[in-house]
Each structure stands twice: as C-alpha cells, then as structure tokens.
Amino acid sequence: MKKLISITLALVFTLGLLAGCSSKGTPTGPSGNTSNGSKIAKVGLGHITSIKSSKDLGTDKDGKEVLPVGQVDTVIAAVAFDKDGKVVKVTIDNAQTKVNFDKNMQLTSDIKAPGKTKVELGDAYGMKKASQIGKEWYEQAAALGKWMEGKTVDEIKAMKTFKRDDAHPAVPDVAELKSSVTISVQDYIAAVEEAYKNAVEVKGAEKIGLGHVISTAKSKSLGTDKDGKEVLPLAQVDTVMAVTAFDKDGKVVKAIIDNAQTKINFSKDGKVTTNKNDEFKTKVELKDAYGMKKASQIGKEWYEQAAALGKWMEGKTVDEIKAMKTFKRDDAHPAVPDVAELKSSVTISVQDYIAAVEEAYKNAK
Template sequence: MKKNLALLFGLVLVMSLFTACSSGGGKAKTGLAVVTSTDHSSKDAGEEDGLAQADSTVAAVIVDSKGVITNVKFDVLQTKTKFNAAGELTTDAAATFDSKEMLGEAYGMRKASPIGKEWFEQADALAEYVTGKTLKEVQGIALDGGYPTASDLTSSVTMNISDMISAVEKAVNNAQDLGASADDKLGLGLVGNLHKSTKNASAEGDGAATAYNHYAAVTFNKDSKITSSIIDASQATVNFSVEGKITTDLANEVYETKLELGDRYDMKKASGIGKEWFEQSKGFSDYIAGKTVAEVTGIAVDGGYPSAADLTSSVTMSITDMQTAVERAGANAK
C-alpha cells in the first residue's frame, strides 16, 4: 500500500513539474487590428497649407488558450499630406512616413508629457499593463475622455489610449490559430507611403491624399524562425477641392483594411491567378512560415513582384512593402 502511494505521489509530482515547465508555451492565437481616422488633425487650406492626416493605430497580440493576452505591441502611423489653397499638393507624392515607434525620441512627446515620458515609453508601459489580462479586463480599464484614470496606470501612461484599447479589442476578437505559441516573441512592423492615386485637385475633380500603409504582426520562436504572421494594408483617402477645402465627411468616414474588406476589395477579377488580396496575403504568410527574416527579405522579386515559381502560384501582387514590414517586425520583436 505504501509502495503504491509512493508511486502515486511521484507520478503527481512529475505531472506537476511537467505542467509548470510547459505553462509558458502551448498553442496560441495571433491577432492584428488597425483603427484609422482622419478627423483629428485634418484641416482646410487658407493662408497656410491644408492638411490631410490619417492616423492609423495598430495592435498586435498573442492570446493563449485561456483568452489571456501573453504579448502585445502597439504602434501608430500618422500620414500627413499638405495641399495649398489652389488644391495643389505641397507634400512630395513619393514621401514615406515613419511610425511613432520608429521615430522614438524624434516624435517629441516627452517635453509635453506631464510624466516626462516619450510616446514609445508610454506605449510599452501600456503593453506591459495589458499583458496577462483578458479582453474583458482590458475593456474594463477606466478612461475619462480616452485618458486613463487608474493610478496604477497613470504613473506611466497619461496619453489618450482609446484607439489603442479599440485596436486590442479588434485584434483579440479576430485572433486565429496560425502556429504561434504563447511564449513566442511578437513583432509589429509598419510601412507608410502615399498611394499612386494621390493627386492635385483640378477642373476634372477633387484632389486626393491617400495614405497607403502596410502592417505585419509576426511571431518568432527561440530560433528566430517565423511561427505565424498576419499581413494587412489600408488606404485612407481625404479629398479636397480646387479651393483647398476638404470635401470628405471626415467625422463619418469609415476606413477598413484590405483584410476587413475581403472580397469587397475586388482584386480577384484583375488577378492573373484569380485570387483576392486577402487570399494572396495569406499565401505570403504561409510561404514565410518557418523562415528567418533574412530569408524573407531575400525572396526574389522583379520590380517588387515575386518571381519564384513556388510563390507566384499563390502571390502575384507586389510584396516589397510586405517584406519591409516583416523585417521591421523582426527588428522590434520581443
């Protein structure tokens, strides 16, 4: 009897140790979400140039089997396009834009912060605060006009976080089982440009300032190989007249990403392989699974388009910005 009890106790101890050792891993879901608005800072032209500004707030998450967020990253792209009172662009249409995370100290929030912290420091603090919480707990974070009020958060975060909370909510809700583990590293890469449709206003019609962003949420294992990824993109347009007046209803404009648009993006009919944008994005993510960042950036392209037969069967659209987004995600993964 004593022998049996000893064996049973030993078995329980082994199982407990196994559980403790493996609790950090296990299958997990990967999520990515974007919240875009153009009504915060956009303005008509007058004596000074007008401004078409798209603010895209992004959250990437890893969520474990119990619905607990084990990793989260935030970033924001502000795409600022200026135009004059004649409806002519004064921002170079070839301009590129760095995210707030990439700008670092150059973003310049520290001097205006009551706690003396830069944007990236506050974003990291919010990420740390959210990690270990469920979506319900994140939704319960107390805000006043978008600003946190709980003392255990306001000591490190005093900026408006309403869009960041909304992005987390969307990211958790759309998270999928794509091959990540709960203890994987998580990276978030953003690429900001102006779309080729950006143009001056004329007698033929309004001008357009179209922010064209790419986003990559990428998870990595201990060997720095990609275990999962979600690639998305968005186009946010602000129109303006030949008088330099904004004609877009900014307060009511809704911007969806290409993944959110799904079949409504309507690439399939123009695709040489009959695949929609979201299908090709998934094809690219499937292709880079198991690869390192160096292998992803080394994928052969011709004018931005993939040229390897094992990829062109599922992806024929330009992948240059997708590669760059993955590279940036790898650089900040943790």
C-alpha cells in the same frame, strides 16, 4: 560529536529543501514565455483608422490662414494571447501620417519619403515637453501595453477612465498608470480587442513583432492628366502592416499581412469631400469589395493573395524570405514573386510586405 554532526546534516538538508521550493515558486519558463509560464497560443492584428484631424483650406478663429492637410491616423496593435485569452505580449503603435498642400492645392509634402510611426519617431514626436508626467508617446504606449499583460480583453476593457477634455475622452484612472499614461486610450483598447477577435492559433511561437511600411506616393496635386481631364487633390496613405510570430530559431510561424489604403479627397477649393466619420477598412477587411479579382490574371482577391504570401513565409527565416526570386512586371509591380509555389496564388508586388516582415523580426519580443 555525533550529535553535532547530525544537527549540521539536518540543517543542510532543510536549507536544500527551502532552496528547491524557492526555485519552483519563481519559474522563468523558456524564451517566449511570461514569468508565470504562459505560452503564446494565438496572435492577432488590430487596427483603427481615422481622418478626423484632416483640415480644409480656411482661417482659424484669429483670422490666420489654415492650409489644407490630409491626416490619417492608423492605430496598430500586435498582440499575443495565451490559451486562456490573456495578453502575453503586445505592441501598440500609431501611424500618424500627414499630407500637406499649399493654398493652390499643390502638394508640399515629400511624398517619396517613407512615413514613420509615433514609436519610430521616438523623442522627435515631441510629446514630452507638453506632458504633465514628462513621458514621450512611445513611453506611454509601452507602459499601457505592459499593464495589459496577464489580463483578458474584458479586464482591459473594464479599465476605469476619465474625460480630461474633448481630445482626451478616456484617460486611465488606474493607480498603476497615474505616473506613466496620460494619453487617451480608447482606440488602443479597441485595437487590442480587434486583435483578439481576429487572432489565429499558432504553435511554437516564441516571439511576436510588428512591422510596417508607410507611403504617400500616390497622393495628387490639383491639375490635369495627359488627356486634359481635371485631377482633383488627393491625400492617399498606404500603411502596410505585418504582425509576425517567430519560433526559437527565428523562423516564421505565422505572418499576418494587411494594408490600410486610406484616401482623403479634396475639392479644387481645398475642402475635404471624404466623410470624416466614415469607417475606413483595410484591404483584408474589404475582402471581395476591394475589387482586385476582376482584374487579376489568376482570379484572386488581394486578401487571398496576402494570405497565400504569408503561408509561403511559414517555416522560413527572414533571410530566406528576402532571397525570394521576383521579376518586374511594370513600374507599379517591381517585385512579383517568381516562385513556382506562388505562380497560381500571388501576382501582387511583394517588396513592401517582405520589408514589413523583416521589420517585425527586428522588433520582435
């Protein structure tokens, strides 16, 4: 009898040890960590803007009329990295915004309507019906981001790809992505690389989110101004971006704010006059070349003001940020901060930047 009891106790002890080993072998980590325990050490914003898909007024190869289009594609990547430079979390999106004109170079797009990214469009983007794998764009972008997790930028850049056609020069040639990604990935990888180069250190970040506000409101039809001077057609797309890291209580740890203000000029006869091969820089990338400082009441450039606004947001919840007191300086500046800490550092209108941070919170993961 004693021998039986001894054997039973030994078995219980052994099973307890095995259970303990199993528990240690699969740590889940606290919220915000990956399954292998990696913590967010840096966050970055990457972006690439192109106008190459814009069109002149003309005819196609079948003699059918082609109406003018100003198209801006701004690829955006919000990325969190661990201390070893490996991707912890990534969100990839594309703000593909079109400004349409008729043959008389009058705007036909509703320029008051807010623009939507490919992720926001979801199934309405319409890739699934033409996809060889039956996957919509947002699904493919999510699968690509998932594949990047746990890898360094160099490992991501080393991905094998193949050219399917001129429009798809870099389709993944990776077994894990064969059934999930058939889009060309060169711009998305480049945006993640830029996010890494621009990444800033953070402490206590549990989640990271991407927010944006897209406007075409400053686009113009062919016409004349109040002084009778000719106004040439213009497609202007302002893509506000905010990559925001939050702590476990939903407070901002870091807010990176930028604006890709992209202008496509047309001649009166409907030809694109902006060089389609130009490198299009954001307001942060332009820095002093953006030219706000000389007109600023406080002598601060746009990138300096955006950084000061982001700094003010740190330690606050989205609700606290939205409660900021503002005043209307003029129609172009309806929400200038009326906060003592920002009087000497921010005179830009902040409504779109706050809205982008709020969306980043809603999208945070």
